[in-house]
């Protein structure tokens with residue numbers, strides 16, 4: 001089988017959720033961000049496992065994601081939609097009981113006219129300039145919405161992966177200025193903010209990447225292992241070249257394994273000639289370009305012909321691979337392709 005296998009450790013995700021939950025006091029509820037199909041790993045399966053473990057608040061990017069998640073979770077858990085209530089979302093939000101985080105006066109008006117009495121939250125912008133109402137707009141809108149019991153008021157930190165960044169305290173102060181004294185549950189922090197300490201926790205936290213084993217949650221348990229099947233192994237004499245544009249030329253006789261996966265599976269072309277795959281504990285350098293469906297790897301030094309080589313696993317997590325590719329672990333995970341066979345490990349803990 002030339003299909004690569006992506007092993008997803010649900011027990012590790014649950015352990016990460018519990019570890020993050022333990023960082024805040026009992027007055028703070030730990031939610032779970034499962035947008036972008038749980039960062040590429042499978043929101044239905046992961047959402048159900050988290051709900052069984054006790055998560056009651058889930059966050060997605062769009063109403064469509066919320067609709068799919070509701071099918072998986074059934075009634076009960078709250079599903080918050082970061083993009084709020086867009087034109088065309090009304091039926092999904094109403095029928096499936098989603099909670100839009102209203103981002104503007106326009107969205108407030110749309111929601112109150114289309115779905116009066118239906119749950120909603122409010123998103124404030126405290127300096128990131130991306131999503132949510134700023135102070136002046138909020139002051140105008142607050143008298144309208146506060147009487148209707150918003151489920152949550154939230155904002156998002158721009159620099160929380162850097163604990164020393166002065167932006168964190170500035171946004172915290174702005175959030176408090178905009179929300180202190182209101183009788184509404186508050187949420188400011190994703191994974192990074194959760195790690196900044198108690199004054200950032202408020203009533204609800206919203207970790208995403210930390211659940212999936214990524215930085216800035218350094219103590220996270222690794223979650224993914226991606227094993228690529230070896231399709232063919234050949235001897236390449238010194239002087240011959242490998243792959244597109246002859247990008248690699250053998251200086252000595254070597255043995256090259258061709259594995260099944262490529263940039264169409266989210267393994268970025270920038271990994272060509274730079275990344276390392278692993279045969280168990282032994283590193284094997286990628287040689288030549290990354291093709292759409294294939295990668296070539298120098299396995300001259302291996303005692304035996306490998307059946308598979310790992311590009312993500314115990315020796316190389318998403319953040320390590322991201323360093324090589326010049327990106328972040330989030331992008332490595334969310335790029336993981338649709339062609340992988342996703343295998344879930346659950347119930348072994």
Ligand SMILES: *Cc1c(COP(=O)(O)O)cnc(C)c1O
Nearest residue numbers: 033156190191206207208209210
């Ligand atoms: C993606 C996102 C999160 C989760 O962020 P992580 O850094 O993955 O923990 C939380 N809140 C909002 C608004 C987001 O967009």
